[in-house]
Amino acid sequence: MATREKRLAQFDGNGDPPPNLxxxxxxxxHSGTYQLPFACRWIDGQWRNDRTGGMVEATVVGWRLPRPRSESAADRP
Structure with a gap:
């Protein structure tokens, strides 16, 4: 299990993220740290779900630019 410090180091965004990204x-x-399973945007001082536009009702402690997803065996021809 990753420690809090390791997870925070992986989410290396400083300050506010670039607008519209x-x-x-x-x-x-209270249970620990976790990555949301969807992309978010920082809009007018609030974190929002990128797809739905809904406000994120969680304490965000870090952000990072999206990482390229690796191709799974099921996705290969």
Whole structure:
């Protein structure tokens, strides 16, 4: 299991993310840290789900630019 410090180091965005750019976010609650399974945008001082526009109701502790997804065996021809 990754430690809080390791996870935070992976989400290396500093300050506010670039406007109109979907990013990956790391959240934290009483159980620990976790990455949201959807991209988010920072809009008017609030984190929002990139797809739905809904406000993220979690404590965001870090962000990063999207990482390229590796191709799974099921996706290969």
């Amino acid at each position: 979907p990013v990956e976010v790391l959240c934290e609650d």
